[in-house]
Amino acid sequence: MRALTWHGEQDVRVSDVPEPEIVNPTDAIIEITATAICGSDLHLYNGYMPGMREGDVLGHEPMGEVVEVGEAVETLEVGDRVVVPFTVSCGSCWFCENELYSLCDNSNPNAEMARKIMGHSPAGLLGFSHMLGGYAGGQAEYLRVPYADVGPIVIESDLPDEQVLFLSDIFPTGYMAAENAEIEDEDTVAVWGCGPVGQFAIQSARLLGADRVIAIDRISERLEMAREHGDAETIDFESEDVYERLMELTGDRGPDRCIDAVGTEAHGTGVVGAADQAKQRAHLQEDRPHVLRQAIKSCRKGGTLSVPGVYLGRGDNVPLGPLMNKAITVKTGQTHVQRYLDPLLETIEEGEIDPSFVVTHQEPLEKGPEMYETFNEKDDGCIKTILTP
Ligand code: NAD
Ligand code: ZN
Numbered sequence: 001m002r003a004l005t006w007h008g009e010q011d012v013r014v015s016d017v018p019e020p021e022i023v024n025p026t027d028a029i030i031e032i033t034a035t036a037i038c039g040s041d042l043h044l045y046n047g048y049m050p051g052m053r054e055g056d057v058l059g060h061e062p063m064g065e066v067v068e069v070g071e072a073v074e075t076l077e078v079g080d081r082v083v084v085p086f087t088v089s090c091g092s093c094w095f096c097e098n099e100l101y102s103l104c105d106n107s108n109p110n111a112e113m114a115r116k117i118m119g120h121s122p123a124g125l126l127g128f129s130h131m132l133g134g135y136a137g138g139q140a141e142y143l144r145v146p147y148a149d150v151g152p153i154v155i156e157s158d159l160p161d162e163q164v165l166f167l168s169d170i171f172p173t174g175y176m177a178a179e180n181a182e183i184e185d186e187d188t189v190a191v192w193g194c195g196p197v198g199q200f201a202i203q204s205a206r207l208l209g210a211d212r213v214i215a216i217d218r219i220s221e222r223l224e225m226a227r228e229h230g231d232a233e234t235i236d237f238e239s240e241d242v243y244e245r246l247m248e249l250t251g252d253r254g255p256d257r258c259i260d261a262v263g264t265e266a267h268g269t270g271v272v273g274a275a276d277q278a279k280q281r282a283h284l285q286e287d288r289p290h291v292l293r294q295a296i297k298s299c300r301k302g303g304t305l306s307v308p309g310v311y312l313g314r315g316d317n318v319p320l321g322p323l324m325n326k327a328i329t330v331k332t333g334q335t336h337v338q339r340y341l342d343p344l345l346e347t348i349e350e351g352e353i354d355p356s357f358v359v360t361h362q363e364p365l366e367k368g369p370e371m372y373e374t375f376n377e378k379d380d381g382c383i384k385t386i387l388t389p
Contacts, residue, residue: 003140009047025072028148051131060086062138085337091150174200180331202230254300263309
């Protein structure tokens with residue numbers, strides 16, 4: 001089958017790879033109908049993520065039709081139309097039972113490798129590095145879905161793919177970010193990063209009752225999308241002093257809730273791609289929490305900082321003094337996607353939100369390599385790309 005495969009720093013190719021097969025009785029195989037490229041894929045693309053191997057199949061935002069189920073699968077049938085979460089979760093460990101799906105204790109067969117490199121072992125993730133399970137991803141014609149009873153949500157309605165696909169990751173991610181920010185009515189919420197995750201954090205802040213949203217980025221189309229679809233006030237961090245502007249907009253008190261939807265690649269910190277081990281290690285140990293510093297400085301006393309943006313390794317320059325003395329609550333984590341599937345599907349079905357507003361590009365899978373480059377460079381107004389095999 002055709003699949004997008006990783007071959008090193010900024011080297012994604014379309015390759016012929018073997019079709020996936022049922023390995024465990026709890027697996028299902030789906031035929032992909034739509035699959036998106038995520039900001040998290042860019043961490044792999046740019047070579048920041050240890051544990052990638054030549055030929056790894058990418059992609060963790062897939063949906064499609066079930067074509068085969070293992071003999072222990074109870075909730076899915078051949079022919080079901082499903083969206084698949086990027087978090088692989090067993091459903092029965094202590095963490096899954098407490099709905100902390102992205103911290104599942106059983107779904108990462110390479111937990112030991114993760115512990116050696118990161119000091120802890122999170123859940124397995126589809127289409128990520130071997131450190132996170134080494135599961136082949138969904139930017140392909142077919143995908144093996146492990147623990148098929150725990151993740152995929154069946155879509156019964158005839159909503160088009162582009163309206164439900166983002167349940168796989170970025171809608172729940174934006175939603176958990178807003179939920180973690182503990183938004184109350186009347187709150188002013190500042191969101192750093194107007195990529196897809198930032199856009200869904202803004203939408204979700206609105207769903208949760210935020211009074212004002214201030215969105216920060218440098219890319220004009222993304223700021224425009226935040227204004228148009230999220231009714232946000234915007235700050236261009238390249239031409240304005242973010243802290244000064246936030247103080248001005250909040251009567252010197254600072255935003256009540258701050259969301260870092262940028263993560264490790266903060267623009268202007270000089271991060272370069274790094275496929276080789278030494279560079280990766282250096283990257284993981286460098287201090288680059290640029291957005292975090294700005295958010296802690298700006299957040300109002302007693303406010304909340306929610307961090308959906310992905311960080312790898314250390315960031316010793318986090319200003320712990322102000323964080324402590326301003327009594328700021330910090331919440332973060334990979335998204336517990338399974339927790340949000342049913343309620344968020346309901347918001348889509350009831351017309352409260354149409355997630356397809358972020359889609360700027362729909363292309364055949366064969367154009368994947370080109371679209372990785374376009375998305376990475378933020379060229380051509382690219383905010384979210386859906387690929388179809
Ligand atoms: P993206 O790369 O499209 O968006 C990032 C945006 O941040 C860009 O628009 C960029 O211009 C902006 N930015 C960069 N530096 C900034 C700064 N200093 N201030 C303000 N904005 C700045 O990526 P995305 O798909 O939106 O993902 C965003 C982050 O969320 C990534 O780190 C991604 O890995 C992470 N993510 C986390 C989860 C999770 O489970 N927690 C899930 C999906 C994605
Ligand atoms: Zn993603």
